Amino acid sequence: MNFKEVAKDILAALGGKDNINAAAHCATRLRLVLEDEGKVDQEKLDSMDVVKGTFSTGGQYQIIIGTGTVNEVYKELRKLTELSDMSTSDVKSAGAKKMNPLQRFVKMLSDIFVPIIPAIVAGGLLMGINNLLTAQDLFIEGQSIVEANPGMVDLAALINTFANAAFVFLPILIGFSATQRFGGNGYLGATLGMLMVHPDLLNGWNYGATLVSGEIPVWTIFGFEIEKIGYQGTVLPVLAASFILAKIETTLRKYVPAALDILLTPLLSIFVTGLLTFTVVGPLTRSAGNLLTDGLVWLYDSTGFVGGALFGLAYAPIVITGMHHSFIAVETQLLADIAKTGGSFIFVIAAMSNVAQGAATLAVFATSRDKKQKGTASAAGISALLGITEPAMFGINLKLRYPFIGAIVGAGVASAFVTLFKTKAIALGAAGIPGIISIRPDTILFYVIGMLISFAVAFIVTFILAKREVKKGQKVA
Template sequence: MDYKVVSQQVVDNVGGLENIEGATHCVTRLRLVLKDTSKYNKAELENIDGVKGVLYNSGQLMIIFGTGTVNKVYDEFMALTGVKEISASEVKGAEADKKGKFFSVLKVFSDIFIPIIPAFVGAAIIIGLKSLIVANGLFGMEGSLADHSEFLKNLASFFAIIATTFDYLPVLVMYSAVKRFGGNPILGILVGIVMVHPSLMNRNTFVMDPTGAEYWNFGPLSIPMVAFQGGVFPAILTAWFMAKVEKIAQKYIPEVVSFVFVPTVTLILANVALFIVFGPLGNLIGDVLAGVIDILYNRRLISDLSRTH
């Protein structure tokens, strides 16, 4: 596939360069924001080499190329056109607004998690391989493959280390969520690292025995020094707040010192909000949802058992 030719054909069939307001991409799709949506030719776009489908949704023209291919097309497209690279928060969402708040919330979660799906997939496969090596009784043998091979034992240990996606989930979510909300994703990574900082008490240990936690004491305010492992909701809520703080700081801090003070103010306020407000609130939301899911699952299980008897 000639990616330059493909990119030019895309430009020609969306109304020309002057009709493209911005571009981005996800795992499988080239996403374009057009000034005039009546100018794109769906039939011609679908006939372009490598295109697997075309659809328009939530203010975006989405041209499906597939995993891997879309990255190469996007790079060539940006080099060819020089159009603005947009974040998901900048995409015009008139269609999403018409479908209501619930759809908009789902769209936010989609925008946050779709970019990091490859990290989940890769880590899951690696963990699966590691489990295969250490599984006892495989193929009828005594013990595991690791018990019979020093090489496989070391390979299992290596796999356990490199499959870090789930150990550092808040870092990935903070990066993607801050980017989604229009903030600096690098600052999001820093807050994500704070959420799993090794100097903080493990949250699972804290839940089992809160008496072992140390506290930061700021006058009447006492904050437990506890991490947020697996904190998806704390990360998303903090990322939203962080992006807002950064934009406000950029607006009011003088430009001559903004390079120094904008990230400083953003990081301090975001971390304060994480430990005082959004961390506990996010954990509460997660616990409530887990409880609801558990109740629904048990009801379904009881219903299925009653039918069998």
């Protein structure tokens, strides 16, 4: 392959070097910030063998090329555009300037929660292992594995302790990530999180019961009472407190003399933020967080399979807007409060949608007469089944339209089914076939059946729509 010629062709289709403000690449894609996406010659890009698909999201125009090849194309493209070498973070920052306020808010949540997902995933999966060991009738009739093997009791207890750690100390993780994202010192944010889960405070999960009994411990300062309540497993309180901490810290650094900065800025930042957290911010946001969680659980329990179907139909369109990143914060709260919520239904709906996108793309593979499209569809379809839908959704389904219709129909039907049987996840992970290990053990069977329904419906609907396109005399692929 002549990478220089490929780069020249791509550059010409993008509207020339003056239309490119920033460029970088990840493992498979060119990530570009364009001055005007309207100047892109989409047909020319689609006709190039090296281009496996394109899509626009988060202020970036992304071109799917493939592992290995993308590196070489990027090198030549950078020479032609005379742009300096950039990281994907640099391009994200450049792309963020083109976003509207809602898109920037969603990106902010994504920037905060994506770095801590591995910790949440690890805790959730360990929780799943513990459930496999302690769930009755799952492997042995009338017994759990632990009951059948008493020597494993402490092993289950050990795993349970490991699993709970990330959720008990969740404010520390969020405090570090959020404060850093808001422009403050991440370690001060972590310290704030430690304040919110300090052992001297009443455990946040016991707050409801203690509130009823009227035995809430307090600090009495100059006649004012401040409740000594912890914020274990919370999201909104630490997000709000981290924002305040970052703003106080950055403001103080402007006015505190350099000689005193290392002493006064951390001291005042933590003290003032801590005081505000326990008196105003924490109680208000705790109530707001509880209302949000209770509202979602009520909606899920009340609307039943109809609500699940509507959410399944809407999930893929939500992904197109990028709004699905905001679900990370909600899912984290659902998982942190798993005793009340039972887990996350959002993850399960996302998995049904992803499998449906993969099935629709594979239906295109089965009906297409275009060799390039068949090659792209096969790889993209398998990727979507494993939880990565961008190549399938943007490279095939949205471009042809009818596969996207087939996919959302499949997602809607499957989501209705899994909602009917209260299928929930106890961990985050790859929302697709590998997501089986993230599902609550007693609902794994329904999750698998849901994926089969999603695949079958999406594939059949897309196949039928493809045949109709052929009868109309339209080009299927």
